[in-house]
Amino acid sequence: MMGMAASQGYRERLKALGKCVCDGARLMVGQGDYGAYVAHIAKTHPDQAPMTEREFFRNRENARFGVGNGSGFRCC
Template sequence: MSDYGLPYRMPPRQPLIIIRCYPWVSRPPRPENFRQWVRFIGKGIAQSFRLMVGVQDYPNYVQHMRIHHPLQQPMSEKEFHRYCLNARFPSEAGKLGKCPC
């Protein structure tokens, strides 16, 4: 039997080509000595603990705004933390947010 003309027959798939993505922004240089590695790991651990307890990272927000939204003025640090608190613990009646427990 021939496969010619069957409506449900799919055309052969093209092989997938993996294209490596490169970031638009340059990464900080990789640590070279022990002291730089300790500082690099310490900053990562501190950021992780801050995010675990709900304190948002203002410098990352400013960097994101500078890269992705260059025409918009970023919030001040005080406004940013107030915005994060209102998003986490809404004070408006009827507005549901994340559970504070």
């Protein structure tokens, strides 16, 4: 039988795996991780304010569907 500490460790690993799977799925459909974006901006561009979460997701959707790049792509 697993002890309390072993059970807790298992739950933490399972939770980390779930986050990794969800992050991967978001990246496959063109939706990045806002938290990772904010950390990147803070580290590499400290003089710039990051986009708001709403702006970030709109930016990712526009990039995914080719909005504003002149390709004329539309999904529907």
